[in-house]
Amino acid sequence: MALDDRKSDFTFVGTRPNRPDGLDKVTGRAKFGADISAPGMLHGAVLRSPHAHARIVKIDASKAEAHKDVKAIVTRADFADVPFRPGLEGEFYNVLENVMAGEKALYDGHAVAAVAATSALAARDALKLIEVEYEVLPHVTDVDKAMTPDAPVIREGAADYSVPEGMHPNVVRYHESGHGDVEAGFADADLVIEDSFVTEATHQGYIEPHACLGMLGNDGKGELWCTTQGHWIAQKTCAALLGIETSQLRVTASEIGGGFGGKTTVFIEPVALALSRKANRPVKVVMTRSEVFRATGPTSSASMDVKIGMKKDGTISAAQGVFRLQGGAFPGAPGDMTAMCAFAPYNLNNVKQIGYDVMSNRPKQAAYRAPGAPMGAFAVESVIDELCNKLGLDPVDVRLKNAAHEGTKASYGPTYERIGLVETLEAAKAHPHYAAPLKPGQGRGISCGFWFNHGGETSVSLALSEDGSAQLMVGTPDIGGSRASMALMAAEVLGIAYENIRVTVADTATLGYNDVSHGSRVTYASGLATIKAAKHAVEKLCERAAAKWGIPVDAVKWENGCAVPSGPNAGDFDPMPLADITADMGSTGGPISGHFEATPEGAGVSFGTHIVDAEVDPETGKTSVTRYTVIQDAGKAIHPTYVEGQFQGGAAQGIGWALNEEYVYGEDGRLQNSIFLDYRIPVASDLPMIDTVIVEVPNPGHPFGVRGVGETGIVPPLAAIANAVSNAAGVRMKQLPMSPPRILAALKDNG
Amino acid sequence: MSKLHVSTTVNGDAVEYLCDPRETLLDCLRDKLNLTGAKEGCGTGDCGACSVTVDGRLVCSCLMLGVEAEGKQIETVEGIADGDVLHPLQQKMIEYAALQCGICTPGILVAAKSLLEKNPNPTEEETRYWLAGNLCRCTGYDKIIRAVMDTAAELREAS
Ligand code: FES
Numbered sequence: 069m070a071l072d073d074r075k076s077d078f079t080f081v082g083t084r085p086n087r088p089d090g091l092d093k094v095t096g097r098a099k100f101g102a103d104i105s106a107p108g109m110l111h112g113a114v115l116r117s118p119h120a121h122a123r124i125v126k127i128d129a130s131k132a133e134a135h136k137d138v139k140a141i142v143t144r145a146d147f148a149d150v151p152f153r154p155g156l157e158g159e160f161y162n163v164l165e166n167v168m169a170g171e172k173a174l175y176d177g178h179a180v181a182a183v184a185a186t187s188a189l190a191a192r193d194a195l196k197l198i199e200v201e202y203e204v205l206p207h208v209t210d211v212d213k214a215m216t217p218d219a220p221v222i223r224e225g226a227a228d229y230s231v232p233e234g235m236h237p238n239v240v241r242y243h244e245s246g247h248g249d250v251e252a253g254f255a256d257a258d259l260v261i262e263d264s265f266v267t268e269a270t271h272q273g274y275i276e277p278h279a280c281l282g283m284l285g286n287d288g289k290g291e292l293w294c295t296t297q298g299h300w301i302a303q304k305t306c307a308a309l310l311g312i313e314t315s316q317l318r319v320t321a322s323e324i325g326g327g328f329g330g331k332t333t334v335f336i337e338p339v340a341l342a343l344s345r346k347a348n349r350p351v352k353v354v355m356t357r358s359e360v361f362r363a364t365g366p367t368s369s370a371s372m373d374v375k376i377g378m379k380k381d382g383t384i385s386a387a388q389g390v391f392r393l394q395g396g397a398f399p400g401a402p403g404d405m406t407a408m409c410a411f412a413p414y415n416l417n418n419v420k421q422i423g424y425d426v427m428s429n430r431p432k433q434a435a436y437r438a439p440g441a442p443m444g445a446f447a448v449e450s451v452i453d454e455l456c457n458k459l460g461l462d463p464v465d466v467r468l469k470n471a472a473h474e475g476t477k478a479s480y481g482p483t484y485e486r487i488g489l490v491e492t493l494e495a496a497k498a499h500p501h502y503a504a505p506l507k508p509g510q511g512r513g514i515s516c517g518f519w520f521n522h523g524g525e526t527s528v529s530l531a532l533s534e535d536g537s538a539q540l541m542v543g544t545p546d547i548g549g550s551r552a553s554m555a556l557m558a559a560e561v562l563g564i565a566y567e568n569i570r571v572t573v574a575d576t577a578t579l580g581y582n583d584v585s586h587g588s589r590v591t592y593a594s595g596l597a598t599i600k601a602a603k604h605a606v607e608k609l610c611e612r613a614a615a616k617w618g619i620p621v622d623a624v625k626w627e628n629g630c631a632v633p634s635g636p637n638a639g640d641f642d643p644m645p646l647a648d649i650t651a652d653m654g655s656t657g658g659p660i661s662g663h664f665e666a667t668p669e670g671a672g673v674s675f676g677t678h679i680v681d682a683e684v685d686p687e688t689g690k691t692s693v694t695r696y697t698v699i700q701d702a703g704k705a706i707h708p709t710y711v712e713g714q715f716q717g718g719a720a721q722g723i724g725w726a727l728n729e730e731y732v733y734g735e736d737g738r739l740q741n742s743i744f745l746d747y748r749i750p751v752a753s754d755l756p757m758i759d760t761v762i763v764e765v766p767n768p769g770h771p772f773g774v775r776g777v778g779e780t781g782i783v784p785p786l787a788a789i790a791n792a793v794s795n796a797a798g799v800r801m802k803q804l805p806m807s808p809p810r811i812l813a814a815l816k817d818n819g
Numbered sequence: 820m821s822k823l824h825v826s827t828t829v830n831g832d833a834v835e836y837l838c839d840p841r842e843t844l845l846d847c848l849r850d851k852l853n854l855t856g857a858k859e860g861c862g863t864g865d866c867g868a869c870s871v872t873v874d875g876r877l878v879c880s881c882l883m884l885g886v887e888a889e890g891k892q893i894e895t896v897e898g899i900a901d902g903d904v905l906h907p908l909q910q911k912m913i914e915y916a917a918l919q920c921g922i923c924t925p926g927i928l929v930a931a932k933s934l935l936e937k938n939p940n941p942t943e944e945e946t947r948y949w950l951a952g953n954l955c956r957c958t959g960y961d962k963i964i965r966a967v968m969d970t971a972a973e974l975r976e977a978s
């Protein structure tokens with residue numbers, strides 16, 4: 069079926085029914101990662117390096133082994149020999165190195181050994197019996213320092229082909245793109261502003277720590293239950309790290325207690341399986357919060373230089389940015405993404421962007437909602453705000469003047485199809501928030517944001533039951549209500565009630581490969597596959613009806629849940645409801661199902677515009693966000709309430725990133741704030757209500773027009789809040805988080 | 820270390836367990852009584868995912884030892900619904916889509932129920948401060964606060 073059978077009037081899509089898993093989640097019945105156990109189960113615990121950088125000279129586990137409650141101990145030797153390759157080509161090697169240290173511990177919290185014992189307490193006690201001899205090495209945790217000539221080398225040879233000659237070995241990937249002639253553009257400008265910006269690493273901060281239960285026999289067959297955004301990637305990675313066949317490991321995704329990109333890889337899962345293989349018993353491993361902070365992926369920290377030239381009328385004549393991101397002790401910091409997204413909202417004749425991926429002695433960064441984009445937007449949108457202030461121009465008008473639209477050549481290369489940035493800016497301008505008066509001490513900030521969105525490998529099956537109900541199997545873990553939107557889309561095609569569709573997140577043995585729930589891809593890609601699988605089933609329903617009526621199948625069409633003759637010439641038959649066809653399907657040709665699998669390419673990029681009011685207390689430096697409005701293009705909102713929820717959640721995380729959250733490292737390279745008391749995420753009393761406006765500019769690449777909505781919402785907040793704070797405080801804030809001490813220092817510097 | 824015997828009441832049922840003196844009430848609820856509704860988000864009293872009430876008082880069950888439950892009345896998320904009838908708070912949380920992943924939901928429900936028992940007419944500010952001990956990373960709290968306040972209004976009307 070072609071993608072051109074686009075639909076624009078809907079029966080189910082766009083309504084707001086209760087989510088199918090609501091009851092389980094409000095009664096405590098839902099099973100998350102740590103909520104499962106198995107007969108004979110052991111508990112695992114992981115020993116972690118207290119050093120930021122150290123050679124592992126010797127591990128003596130003999131005392132732990134002798135302990136009666138200890139059933140297995142694993143170190144790196146218990147994993148497969150995965151070949152090293154530079155950059156991201158060697159990602160299995162990188163993940164293995166991260167899951168269990170090899171020759172060196174590369175960051176505070178890096179796993180060096182693990183035990184399985186008869187109780188969780190016994191396992192933790194046993195860790196204390198393992199003696200590790202370290203040779204402590206010089207370390208570096210700051211991105212700019214990690215690039216200087218005398219910085220300690222994290223790993224020789226990790227750089228890939230993209231890195232220019234002569235760079236420090238810690239620079240492992242390099243990106244450069246753009247078009248036009250930026251120097252000519254700057255010469256053309258009436259005002260050029262160049263400035264530098266810094267953001268600290270933040271953690272995704274999902275409330276559910278990583279947890280899993282693994283069983284692996286010596287026959288190479290295994291079962292894994294885990295909290296993950298993608299159980300197929302967990303399957304593939306665990307199999308590679310343990311040296312078993314992918315298909316022999318069946319992985320089931322638990323309910324997931326938040327991920328935001330941080331659960332797109334594995335940490336404890338291969339460890340649990342390795343312990344299980346050794347002990348020949350199921351092993352459960354659950355991280356503590358401190359382990360989550362120290363050893364799972366925070367986002368990158370960034371250091372950035374941005375230069376923008378503007379004419380008096382607000383036209384941007386040239387824009388240039390250099391974005392340096394550290395991603396911990398492994399390649400992968402999304403410097404390329406930061407660079408590509410930074411200027412993407414604007415229609416520019418002259419633009420150039422450079423991104424660096426830099427290693428340091430920190431945990432391996434993981435994706436965090438539009439990975440890389442928020443930092444770049446912070447730098448770029450701050451400079452645009454300063455230009456508007458200096459030239460006396462309205463920040464929304466300037467953005468409208470420069471906004472990318474259909475046909476614009478994007479800063480990162482391609483030409484945009486139909487996009488909705490202008491519509492979000494127009495909605496911002498028309499919103500009462502934008503016209504509302506500010507109180508003394510308050511400032512208003514605006515920012516746009518962009519994210520690519522993603523398609524990814526997707527496989528979906530739908531099976532009809534004899535009573536006319538349907539079961540839908542998707543492979544993307546439901547991280548924020550996606551089972552509801554899948555059921556709505558299936559209902560729309562089948563014409564049966566939303567409640568009659570049961571959506572299951574299938575395990576790896578049930579469907580073909582499904583890419584992770586990331587890249588804002590679930591409603592887009594699993595949704596597209598659901599629609600096509602449902603249409604596939606409808607074709608079969610029409611065939612059965614045609615056979616019953618004795619007319620050709622092309623004389624039957626599907627309408628409101630019934631087969632009907634396609635026109636007056638097809639014959640005079642009463643509509644035949646779905647349940648009438650399924651009732652005797654066993655004798656009319658067998659079970660009726662629909663299936664679809666593909667790697668859809670038309671994800672449709674997405675833009676948002678945020679308006680923020682902030683108030684700064686000049687005595688304490690504390691910032692309060694007093695009003696917040698998110699405006700974002702959703703393409704088509706399948707379940708608008710959950711779309712609003714994504715907008716609000718992204719804004720709240722952005723508020724935390726902008727004002728409070730940061731990884732604090734001591735001189736010793738150890739993380740200083742590894743509990744929620746010290747790493748403070750926004751609490752209910754920190755935030756205002758968060759207003760939302762859903763703009764719908766349909767995505768040409770989806771049958772219902774869907775664009776992903778999960779990630780774009782975290783791109784504008786850092787800049788929008790920084791602009792609000794800078795305008796309130798009368799001083800440009802160039803470093804995040806804008807914690808009270810930093811604001812006080814900036815106010816003092818400003819006199 | 821030898822284990823201690825504890826008799827207590829959970830959601831109205833008399834229960835017993837043996838626990839190590841170092842185990843928390845949360846460990847005992849989850850691992851010994853199989854009541855996995857309360858979650859461990861932090862283990863340090865900072866996230867509220869483990870919220871339960873003990874003799875009517877809201878506590879973080881990760882900060883209380885299992886042995887301290889002796890002779891107490893404990894209520895968890897599993898006891899909030901009345902049989903198959905959901906508590907209005909549960910109903911509203913679903914209606915308002917006040918959960919995305921739902922890991923914070925059990926703690927929020929226990930804490931919000933305890934708020935409404937003490938203060939049937941909380942302002943937005945009071946609701947926000949009462950729930951400030953319950954972290955939610957997904958929702959930005961907007962829909963949670965609305966769900967709780969709307970439940971309060973409905974309960975006031977009903978009484
Ligand atoms: S687990 Fe008890 S407060 Fe977080």
Ligand code: FES
Nearest residue numbers: 919923955956957
């Ligand atoms: S809904 Fe995910 S933490 Fe609250």
